Amino acid sequence: MPQHARPRPICAHCDGFPQVAITTGQTTPDGHRETVTATCHPCNGTGHTAPARAYARTGA
Template sequence: MPQHTRPMPICPDCDGFPTVAITTGQTTAGGQRQTLTVTCRACQGTGHRTPAAALARSGK
């Protein structure tokens, strides 16, 4: 039987789109636009956040 798992919460900083390409407005020698690939720092490019309860489990 399949396991029922809860979906991981989507990162509120990137809304689930962890990697984006940003154009710089300049073109290369071949005529293509120069782009920068940027990854979300909050989720390290996964698009999901670990629930806070799982992170702060301590004590008795």
């Protein structure tokens, strides 16, 4: 079945990868690497430039 919803534009700040895990260089006592999660603020962690509701309404 064809999909009629047009794809939303990808965020230029994160290139569609809105959340990433960054290693701190430290390890936990059991040997695992400590990581920090970073979220793209311009797209609020969605990976797209326009919110889904606004995009669906305008169809742009």
